[in-house]
Amino acid sequence: MTEKIKDGLYYVGARDPQRRLFDELIPLPDGTTYNSYLIQGKDKTALIDTVDPAKREVLEHNLESLGVEKIDYIISNHAEQDHSGSIPYVLKRFPQAKVVTNKKCKGMLEDLLHLKEEDFLTISDEEVLPLGQRNLQFFLAPWVHWPETMFTYLKEDRILFPCDFLGAHYSSQKLYVHDKHSVYMSAKRYYGQIMMPFANMAKKHLERIEKLDLDLIAPSHGQIYRDYDFILDAYRDWTSDKVKNEVMLVYVSMHGSTKAMADYFAEKLKAKGIGVKVFNLTEADLGELAMAMVDAATVVLATPTVLAGPHPAAVYAAYLLKALRPKTRFVSLIGSYGWGGRTVEVIGELLSSIKAEVIEPVMVKGFALDKDLQRLEALSEEIYRRHQELG
Numbered sequence: 069m070t071e072k073i074k075d076g077l078y079y080v081g082a083r084d085p086q087r088r089l090f091d092e093l094i095p096l097p098d099g100t101t102y103n104s105y106l107i108q109g110k111d112k113t114a115l116i117d118t119v120d121p122a123k124r125e126v127l128e129h130n131l132e133s134l135g136v137e138k139i140d141y142i143i144s145n146h147a148e149q150d151h152s153g154s155i156p157y158v159l160k161r162f163p164q165a166k167v168v169t170n171k172k173c174k175g176m177l178e179d180l181l182h183l184k185e186e187d188f189l190t191i192s193d194e195e196v197l198p199l200g201q202r203n204l205q206f207f208l209a210p211w212v213h214w215p216e217t218m219f220t221y222l223k224e225d226r227i228l229f230p231c232d233f234l235g236a237h238y239s240s241q242k243l244y245v246h247d248k249h250s251v252y253m254s255a256k257r258y259y260g261q262i263m264m265p266f267a268n269m270a271k272k273h274l275e276r277i278e279k280l281d282l283d284l285i286a287p288s289h290g291q292i293y294r295d296y297d298f299i300l301d302a303y304r305d306w307t308s309d310k311v312k313n314e315v316m317l318v319y320v321s322m323h324g325s326t327k328a329m330a331d332y333f334a335e336k337l338k339a340k341g342i343g344v345k346v347f348n349l350t351e352a353d354l355g356e357l358a359m360a361m362v363d364a365a366t367v368v369l370a371t372p373t374v375l376a377g378p379h380p381a382a383v384y385a386a387y388l389l390k391a392l393r394p395k396t397r398f399v400s401l402i403g404s405y406g407w408g409g410r411t412v413e414v415i416g417e418l419l420s421s422i423k424a425e426v427i428e429p430v431m432v433k434g435f436a437l438d439k440d441l442q443r444l445e446a447l448s449e450e451i452y453r454r455h456q457e458l459g
């Protein structure tokens with residue numbers, strides 16, 4: 069379904085409300101969209117991004133329903149296939165079209181889609197492409213979240229197309245944001261999963277966006293922002309150095325020993341006025357974990373010992389913490405074992421590259437005794453002290 073945004077400017081993308089997993093990794097509780105935008109100038113017509121190949125027929129139908137007879141430029145803001153995957157179809161349908169992108173993205177599209185040298189028009193940072201009474205300006209925005217990403221700015225209409233940046237995996241029949249809370253939560257999940265490892269670059273590009281005169285922000289996933297201050301404010305918060313007085317406690321337990329420790333520990337933290345977000349690793353999805361990591365001052369892993377090492381689910385959580393690189397200030401480990409093992413060493417090695425300070429772990433042989441519970445209470449007191457020092 070096409071939707072008119074302004075005269076000569078249309079949404080021609082595809083909604084995918086039934087999709088539940090992205091990259092065979094990221095849960096999609098709200099589905100997603102692949103946003104594509106058609107811009108008609110006096111002389112030239114441009115298509116901002118395409119759609120995932122699985123939804124190519126939707127793009128095809130949308131262009132046909134508008135009676136589009138020519139496309140001169142296909143703007144590729146990002147080479148990932150959910151945005152670029154239908155470029156070969158558009159080139160076949162409109163052979164005169166040129167793929168407009170930066171040098172880095174050009175190379176990736178050649179590799180991913182086997183496009184040819186003659187298919188491209190390569191642009192540089194802040195270069196302007198005239199369409200006739202409308203002009204597109206390009207801003208290179210590497211590492212949000214791939215190295216070749218760029219933003220496109222429609223100057224006369226004051227619309228920014230920032231590709232994945234500021235987006236959300238959120239499918240709705242409404243083109244514009246109508247439920248800020250739901251979009252905020254989906255955008256936070258999206259940020260935590262995708263943008264958080266590149267928070268410093270995101271902050272830099274956010275500052276650049278703030279200098280633009282804007283009417284709309286139209287990302288490549290989710291809805292269009294009319295009142296966009298709330299998403300910019302959210303990104304300012306998420307990319308800042310500020311953390312909350314929260315502990316993210318993730319656990320897995322085979323026979324109840326570790327769960328009993330986690331429950332006791334959580335209650336001691338709560339009694340001290342610390343917010344605690346508890347996740348059972350056998351049930352929580354990646355998005356829930358990533359969202360909690362965005363704010364938490366401390367992350368504590370709780371694991372039993374399996375074959376002399378941590379439970380595989382705890383290894384996954386530690387790897388996730390390492391990969392997503394949250395602004396978490398402190399990490400620790402609690403757990404149980406039967407006869408010994410290297411749980412502390414293995415988790416320590418996984419987390420050796422993150423900036424967070426490691427607080428002394430509490431590992432217990434068998435089911436926790438009173439003396440072990442006292443150690444857990446001491447750990448909660450130490451975390452409380454550290455949080456107080458952060459203000």
